[in-house]
Amino acid sequence: MKIHLDSKNTYGTINPKLHGQFIEFLGSCIDDGIWVGKDSTIPNIRGLRQDVVEALKALEPPIVRWPGGCYADTYHWRDGIGDPTKRPVTFNENFGTYELDQHQFGTDEFMDFCNLIGAEPWLNVNLLSGSVQEMKDWLEYCNRKQPTSLAKLRQANGHTEPYNVKYVGIGNEVWGGGGFMTPQQYAMTYRKYATAMPTFKTSLFDQENAYKIASGPDGNKPKERVRWTREFLAALANYRQPDIDAIDLHFYNWNIDHENDTPTDFTPNDWTRVIQDAHELDDVISEQESLITKGLANMPIPESTMDHRLDHIDLVVGEWGNWHRPAFTARPALHQQVTMRDALTTAISLNILQKHCDSVAMACVAQTVNVLNSLLLTDGDKTILTPNYDVFMMYKGHRGGHVLPLDAETPDVETFASVKNNTITVSLSNTAIREPKTITLIFDHNVQLSTAETLNATHVTDYNDAAHPNAVRRHPLAMAQMTGRQQTVTLPAASVTTLQFKLV
Numbered sequence: 001m002k003i004h005l006d007s008k009n010t011y012g013t014i015n016p017k018l019h020g021q022f023i024e025f026l027g028s029c030i031d032d033g034i035w036v037g038k039d040s041t042i043p044n045i046r047g048l049r050q051d052v053v054e055a056l057k058a059l060e061p062p063i064v065r066w067p068g069g070c071y072a073d074t075y076h077w078r079d080g081i082g083d084p085t086k087r088p089v090t091f092n093e094n095f096g097t098y099e100l101d102q103h104q105f106g107t108d109e110f111m112d113f114c115n116l117i118g119a120e121p122w123l124n125v126n127l128l129s130g131s132v133q134e135m136k137d138w139l140e141y142c143n144r145k146q147p148t149s150l151a152k153l154r155q156a157n158g159h160t161e162p163y164n165v166k167y168v169g170i171g172n173e174v175w176g177g178g179g180f181m182t183p184q185q186y187a188m189t190y191r192k193y194a195t196a197m198p199t200f201k202t203s204l205f206d207q208e209n210a211y212k213i214a215s216g217p218d219g220n221k222p223k224e225r226v227r228w229t230r231e232f233l234a235a236l237a238n239y240r241q242p243d244i245d246a247i248d249l250h251f252y253n254w255n256i257d258h259e260n261d262t263p264t265d266f267t268p269n270d271w272t273r274v275i276q277d278a279h280e281l282d283d284v285i286s287e288q289e290s291l292i293t294k295g296l297a298n299m300p301i302p303e304s305t306m307d308h309r310l311d312h313i314d315l316v317v318g319e320w321g322n323w324h325r326p327a328f329t330a331r332p333a334l335h336q337q338v339t340m341r342d343a344l345t346t347a348i349s350l351n352i353l354q355k356h357c358d359s360v361a362m363a364c365v366a367q368t369v370n371v372l373n374s375l376l377l378t379d380g381d382k383t384i385l386t387p388n389y390d391v392f393m394m395y396k397g398h399r400g401g402h403v404l405p406l407d408a409e410t411p412d413v414e415t416f417a418s419v420k421n422n423t424i425t426v427s428l429s430n431t432a433i434r435e436p437k438t439i440t441l442i443f444d445h446n447v448q449l450s451t452a453e454t455l456n457a458t459h460v461t462d463y464n465d466a467a468h469p470n471a472v473r474r475h476p477l478a479m480a481q482m483t484g485r486q487q488t489v490t491l492p493a494a495s496v497t498t499l500q501f502k503l504v
């Protein structure tokens with residue numbers, strides 16, 4: 001198989017935020033996962049599990065969405081600030097978590113976490129059991145520089161400087177557990193929150209700094225998702241200032257109809273089906289891009305430069321990943337092991353998001369630790385890197401790159417390439433469960449191979465756990481010499497490979 005790399009027709013810029021993360025108080029994502037507490041015997045940094053922090057620091061995730069998800073709609077930020085011994089204890093019923101909620105990881109701990117791993121925070125506000133005032137107060141606590149009472153409270157809690165939170169989600173899955181609203185009801189509610197959001201401007205002519213993210217459609221329901229976006233944008237067009245930066249679509253690769261298919265025990269048919277199904281994200285994004293373009297055409301033109309600009313609405317994919325059937329009954333809730341099947345769908349999903357970088361501005365994998373399509377699993381005092389972690393590490397080279405179109409027919413091999421700072425990064429995923437595939441890359445420039453890594457397993461059902469933490473890890477791939485501008489590579493069966501070339 002041959003692939004021609006067309007360096008003259010690059011497009012877009014891959015927003016690093018397409019490699020974002022999502023953490024929520026579900027199962028052991030935060031409590032026991034990210035957060036172990038200051039008095040834990042597990043090594044920690046101010047209560048944050050040290051191994052998790054270090055692994056994520058190496059990954060440099062550009063953005064983290066928190067506190068949910070569904071949980072955001074039961075979350076009252078004041079429960080999670082101040083003296084830890086005085087914080088209320090509530091009960092967390094979200095998604096079968098069924099645990100006491102001690103609120104030890106709150107706003108300041110989240111900001112500490114983001115700061116340690118180098119990520120920007122995305123706060124999702126509580127639309128269902130909260131209020132506009134609660135949202136205003138939360139942002140005031142986080143962002144106000146001037147000595148208001150809430151800014152002083154933040155200072156009293158040890159944080160003199162404002163956190164400058166920019167990304168604010170207004171509601172979560174409002175078509176479902178987030179309120180079972182109609183698009184029209186949500187447009188009205190959305191407007192209230194968006195209009196009341198403090199700006200933290202220092203002059204009337206400053207650009208607003210909040211990036212307002214509306215809850216988008218259920219990406220898994222083809223008819224409903226079209227109707228949702230069309231009607232929501234039509235309803236928003238009735239307002240003089242629609243005041244929206246992005247629509248947050250959620251898409252899970254559901255694998256729940258096959259009783260005997262588990263995360264670590266599946267047949268070749270299950271393998272093929274789950275990998276095929278991951279491609280639906282591509283269609284959903286294309287469809288939503290076109291609905292947003294049409295919806296924007298009906299939006300009012302801003303009347304003055306002081307109005308919120310509205311020439312573009314970004315698409316955001318705030319939750320994505322594989323969701324296997326046993327996750328529903330797992331303890332801790334939504335815990336899933338990760339094999340090469342998940343690593344391949346993770347690579348495919350990142351390819352799709354990056355390919356759509358002209359319209360998709362951010363995306364967050366669900367979820368970073370111990371829940372669903374995880375990058376990290378914890379077990380007692382051990383932190384285990386899953387194969388998904390390796391895929392994200394292998395894709396770092398695409399961040400900020402321009403998409404490099406590939407001219408190729410490559411059955412079973414998923415391809416993506418980008419170029420940045422004289423480096424071409426090529427990712428090749430061989431989805432064939434048993435057959436290696438040989439590919440010849442043909443460049444239109446002189447290049448020199450700089451790195452070659454592959455991720456594969458002895459058996460496709462292998463996974464990493466505390467006893468075998470490195471059963472499935474990326475490793476250098478032996479490469480043939482280049483011939484002129486051609487590089488041949490043999491991709492192991494069921495593998496994800498990334499190659500980097502310097503332009504010379």
Ligand code: AHR
Nearest residue numbers: 068069070071172173366
């Ligand atoms: O990621 C788990 C849950 O899935 C989130 O809380 C919710 O938004 C979605 O339905």
